[in-house]
Amino acid sequence: MAGFVNYIKESFGELKNNVTWPTWAEGQSLTILVAVFSIIFSLAIWGVDTVFSKVIATYFDLIR
Template sequence: MAGIVNYIKESFGELKNNVTWPVWEEAQRLTILVAVFSIIFSLAIWGIDTVFSKVITTYFEWING
C-alpha cells in the first residue's frame, strides 16, 4: 500500500513541477480542434459503415434471389 501512495505523490509532484501546461487560449483552441476532427472522423466512419452495409445487403439479396 505504501508503494501506491508513493507513486501517487510522485505523480502529483511530476505534474506540478515538470509539466508545461498550455495557456488557456491554446487549450481552448486545441480542444476545438480535437472536437472538429473527432466529428469529421466519426462522420467518415459512419459513411463507410453505411456504404458497406448497403453493399452487403445488396449482395445477400442478389444471392438469395
C-alpha cells in the same frame, strides 16, 4: 501500501513541477480542433459503414 502513497506523492510532484501546461487559449483551440476532427472522422466512418451495409444487402439480395 507506503509504496503506493509514495507513488501518488511523486506523481503530483511531477505534474506540478515538471509538466509544461498549455495556456487557457491554447487549450481551448486544441479542444476545438480535437472536437472538429472527431466529428469529421465519425461522419466518415458512418458513411463507409452505410455504403458497406448497402453493398452487403445488395449482395445478399442477389444470391437469394
